Amino acid sequence: MNMPPSGLPSGPRKLYVGRTDIFPRAIDGFYRRLKWAVMVVTLAIYYATPWLRWDRGAYAPNQAVLVDLAHRRFYFFAIEIWPHEFYYVAGLLVMAGIGLFLVTSTVGRAWCGYACPQTVWTDLFLHIERAIDGDRNAQLRLKRAPWSVSKIGRRVLKHGIWLLVGLVTGGAWVFYFADAPTLAHDLLHTEAAFVAYATIAILTATTYIFGGFMREQVCLYMCPWPRIQGAMLDERSLIVTYKDWRGEPRSHGVKRSEDSGDCIDCQACVQVCPVGIDIRDGAQFACITCALCIDACDQMMEKVGRPRGLIDYATLEDCKAEAAGAPPVPVIRTLLRPRTLAYFGIWGAVGLLMVFALGARNRLDLATAHDRNPLWVRLSNGDVRNAYTVKIRNMESRPRTVRLTIDGVAQGRMWDSLSDDHKAGRAILLTVGPDRVDEHRIYVQAPAAGPAAEALAFALTATDGSPDRATDDDRFDRPETQP
Amino acid sequence: MTDRKIDEATGVPTMGHEWDGIQELDNPMPRWWLWTFYATIIFAIGYCVAYPAIPLLHRATAGTLGWSSHGQLAEETAKAEAARASIRAALARVDIATLDAHSPLMQAAVEGGRAAFKINCAACHGAGAAGAKGYPNLNDDDWLWGGDRAAIHQTLVHGIRQPGDDATRMSQMPAFGRDGILKPEEIADVVSYVRFVSRQEHASASARRGAPLFAANCAACHGADAKGGRPFGAPNLTDAIWLYGGDRETLTATVTNARYGVMPAWDKTLDAATLNMLTAYIHSLGGGE
Numbered sequence: 001m002n003m004p005p006s007g008l009p010s011g012p013r014k015l016y017v018g019r020t021d022i023f024p025r026a027i028d029g030f031y032r033r034l035k036w037a038v039m040v041v042t043l044a045i046y047y048a049t050p051w052l053r054w055d056r057g058a059y060a061p062n063q064a065v066l067v068d069l070a071h072r073r074f075y076f077f078a079i080e081i082w083p084h085e086f087y088y089v090a091g092l093l094v095m096a097g098i099g100l101f102l103v104t105s106t107v108g109r110a111w112c113g114y115a116c117p118q119t120v121w122t123d124l125f126l127h128i129e130r131a132i133d134g135d136r137n138a139q140l141r142l143k144r145a146p147w148s149v150s151k152i153g154r155r156v157l158k159h160g161i162w163l164l165v166g167l168v169t170g171g172a173w174v175f176y177f178a179d180a181p182t183l184a185h186d187l188l189h190t191e192a193a194f195v196a197y198a199t200i201a202i203l204t205a206t207t208y209i210f211g212g213f214m215r216e217q218v219c220l221y222m223c224p225w226p227r228i229q230g231a232m233l234d235e236r237s238l239i240v241t242y243k244d245w246r247g248e249p250r251s252h253g254v255k256r257s258e259d260s261g262d263c264i265d266c267q268a269c270v271q272v273c274p275v276g277i278d279i280r281d282g283a284q285f286a287c288i289t290c291a292l293c294i295d296a297c298d299q300m301m302e303k304v305g306r307p308r309g310l311i312d313y314a315t316l317e318d319c320k321a322e323a324a325g326a327p328p329v330p331v332i333r334t335l336l337r338p339r340t341l342a343y344f345g346i347w348g349a350v351g352l353l354m355v356f357a358l359g360a361r362n363r364l365d366l367a368t369a370h371d372r373n374p375l376w377v378r379l380s381n382g383d384v385r386n387a388y389t390v391k392i393r394n395m396e397s398r399p400r401t402v403r404l405t406i407d408g409v410a411q412g413r414m415w416d417s418l419s420d421d422h423k424a425g426r427a428i429l430l431t432v433g434p435d436r437v438d439e440h441r442i443y444v445q446a447p448a449a450g451p452a453a454e455a456l457a458f459a460l461t462a463t464d465g466s467p468d469r470a471t472d473d474d475r476f477d478r479p480e481t482q483p
Numbered sequence: 484m485t486d487r488k489i490d491e492a493t494g495v496p497t498m499g500h501e502w503d504g505i506q507e508l509d510n511p512m513p514r515w516w517l518w519t520f521y522a523t524i525i526f527a528i529g530y531c532v533a534y535p536a537i538p539l540l541h542r543a544t545a546g547t548l549g550w551s552s553h554g555q556l557a558e559e560t561a562k563a564e565a566a567r568a569s570i571r572a573a574l575a576r577v578d579i580a581t582l583d584a585h586s587p588l589m590q591a592a593v594e595g596g597r598a599a600f601k602i603n604c605a606a607c608h609g610a611g612a613a614g615a616k617g618y619p620n621l622n623d624d625d626w627l628w629g630g631d632r633a634a635i636h637q638t639l640v641h642g643i644r645q646p647g648d649d650a651t652r653m654s655q656m657p658a659f660g661r662d663g664i665l666k667p668e669e670i671a672d673v674v675s676y677v678r679f680v681s682r683q684e685h686a687s688a689s690a691r692r693g694a695p696l697f698a699a700n701c702a703a704c705h706g707a708d709a710k711g712g713r714p715f716g717a718p719n720l721t722d723a724i725w726l727y728g729g730d731r732e733t734l735t736a737t738v739t740n741a742r743y744g745v746m747p748a749w750d751k752t753l754d755a756a757t758l759n760m761l762t763a764y765i766h767s768l769g770g771g772e
Binding site: 371372373374377378379380381382385387417418443448 | 584585609610611612613620622623624625719722723724767769770
């Protein structure tokens with residue numbers, strides 16, 4: 001029997017805190033302009049890429065970046081990747097991972113603050129909201145205001161534009177998976193595949209919900225990256241820092257004394273924060289380092305005639321040094337240190353390895369399968385004939401003539417089942433279509449005298465001067481008992 | 484210990500039991516879970532009404548939609564048949580003997596024939612068409628009745644030794660021993676001669692005695708040079724391929740009792756398209772002429 005401990009509130013205690021709406025105030029400044037630039041560049045890349053053309057000749061699509069799921073090909077400018085070459089994509093993912101480590105250990109969560117799609121689209125949605133409802137204070141007033149024609153009108157307009165942005169976002173995504181002009185025409189004439197409309201609908205919904213409603217909650221509760229920061233950041237990584245040694249103790253408005261710090265507790269840094277945190281509480285996982293509080297604080301410091309940089313990009317180590325009276329450290333020093341150089345080295349090595357592998361990759365492949373039933377066929381002149389299914393993969397987007405040769409079985413001769421040149425010899429020329437796997441049935445005939453199983457290797461070489469070459473080891477079977 | 488009470492911190496009743504000082508809150512099921520559960524029950528009722536669901540003595544309830552797995556199979560089979568109808572019609576019309584070996588239609592014929600062979604022919608000729616004793620290997624270049632597409636088609640359509648079919652393949656080797664045409668020692672000499680011309684034995688006195696016997700009794704069909712005669716279905720006796728066996732014992736049995744292989748006339752069972760496809764497939768196996 002446990003008696004309830006005394007001192008607890010009598011009513012039921014809430015275990016969860018609901019979200020409070022955030023209305024970030026608009027701000028201008030260096031970092032805001034940087035964010036504008038990044039937003040323009042990233043959105044331009046996202047929307048324009050599917051429309052870039054790249055001439056690959058008559059046998060391959062002319063879209064620069066195309067994920068052709070139907071034919072299982074991935075096109076990226078001059079590079080064409082087959083499904084069995086998917087390790088290049090794995091290599092890109094490895095590079096992306098290490099690149100994220102590199103960026104994080106140097107400039108902190110620059111990805112989160114500037115380039116992450118969640119940040120970019122949330123930013124876009126916030127601008128739309130401000131354009132319609134006004135800035136922070138107007139939005140707060142509108143929220144409290146009773147429903148009126150004007151309020152309903154604004155709400156309808158805002159959600160309508162949000163949905164439109166979502167629609168355009170989802171609409172751009174599908175163009176990566178089909179010929180963009182054709183698909184655009186089909187979409188407008190309601191002739192496109194159902195999956196295209198379904199994808200657009202789903203991405204419209206997620207964009208609308210993530211950008212319009214969930215916003216910072218995606219970063220706080222859904223994304224693993226903020227949680228990994230603790231392992232990636234160190235005391236020499238750039239983060240957005242409030243220099244408390246300079247700011248504290250805070251003064252409020254005019255109540256200012258000799259020992260007051262630079263912070264005037266104007267709340268500007270809190271009001272502009274899209275995540276709704278107070279950077280003066282110190283480094284925290286919720287901070288996406290968008291640096292808008294730096295712009296806000298700098299503006300305010302200028303107004304009250306104090307030096308900028310009360311809130312600034314700085315490393316924890318430099319903060320300590322500065323607090324102790326040392327001069328500010330140039331940013332370049334945070335970039336060049338063993339840890340970041342090691343990341344850069346690994347990142348570059350993987351990149352070089354991939355570029356090298358891409359340049360040296362083989363564009364021909366050969367696979368042979370020996371007939372199992374029957375293993376061999378005795379011919380009227382006493383010779384033995386074996387049959388092979390030979391698959392030739394031509395990964396170039398043009399038809400090619402290739403030379404197939406056999407090595408082993410001294411007196412063996414081979415011919416293509418469909419060729420008129422019977423028993424041609426030890427090397428035959430075959431044509432293989434562009435960007436495809438062609439199958440040939442190849443016969444090899446040899447005298448019956450010999451081992452029951454003899455090694456026979458097939459080799460494939462290009463006749464167009466390319467070094468492409470492929471081999472496959474197989475065998476030649478004979479009857480076990482000689483008559 | 485079933486002493487239910489209200490938890491002070493949350494205001495939720497407890498389950499009333501306790502383990503090592505830990506009590507369990509009696510929170511209700513999450514609403515979304517409960518509603519999902521009710522929705523599945525409603526769905527199940529609807530499903531049972533719409534689809535076959537409740538097993539009865541002989542069959543299940545039919546369901547208001549009238550769906551059945553048999554019906555679906557029939558529907559999909561019909562769809563597949565319809566999709567193949569045009570190519571089957573083309574294959575039924577085509578003259579398989581003169582069809583271009585590189586044409587797409589020929590490729591379709593070979594693939595169709597591969598499937599039809601497994602169903603109709605593999606029982607005797609084997610799944611790989613390698614044959615067995617008495618059943619010819621269709622991969623090799625030795626043909627009793629001819630190995631071009633016209634001859635293969637003819638054999639397929641009319642069969643071998645089929646009564647009532649005027650065009651059937653019919654070979655009539657006498658049973659030299661059983662009918663007393665040759666004495667057993669003469670048969671031994673003929674066998675020696677046949678094994679000599681097929682390079683399985685060196686010349687011997689027996690083979691020399693067999694030569695005139697062969698010329699008198701066998702050459703009419705098998706040819707003076709023993710290379711066979713296709714009009715009579717008489718095999719080439721000089722090559723390395725034996726339908727029943729080239730050893731002395733088997734040859735003696737063959738000459739004594741003769742061999743009368745049979746094959747059905749497939750036009751009674753198969754349609755024109757399938758016969759053409761089988762022709763194309765057999766011809767493609769490597770021995771086609």
